[in-house]
């Protein structure tokens with residue numbers, strides 16, 4: 001399964017997209033992935049503080065990392081959960097690489113320009129006569145951030161595939 005296929009699945013399960021045509025979701029997925037690629041190629045200072053903390057894994061939710069005011073917190077219990085999944089799947093990824101990808105994912109959220117992403121996606125939410133109101137495509141930022149994390153971390157497995165597997169969709 002390609003990243004476009006996985007991204008389409010992610011969009012499909014996102015509220016407001018359930019009944020959209022496949023071609024529309026494919027187009028958005030492709031554009032969001034391309035934006036992630038482009039962003040990953042732009043030089044930034046890479047200065048980010050990373051702290052590790054216990055927890056993150058609830059019974060129903062998994063919080064791997066979060067970004068707040070220039071600091072990324074990585075949750076060790078969640079990281080362990082992802083590590084176990086990767087081992088069970090036989091994926092050649094180390095804990096360190098998963099951690100790097102998790103940090104990069106948060107950095108992507110910090111760096112990405114939602115308005116620019118929306119402009120590229122070109123989704124019209126409303127139209128009042130000649131006035132077009134640009135819409136937000138839910139899930140697109142996640143797709144861009146996953147691709148960014150993949151590019152920056154060099155992870156052997158696509159973060160989109162890992163996310164799909166964690167959601168039980170694989």
Ligand SMILES: [Zn+2]
Pocket residue numbers: 105109141142145
């Ligand atoms: Zn995210």
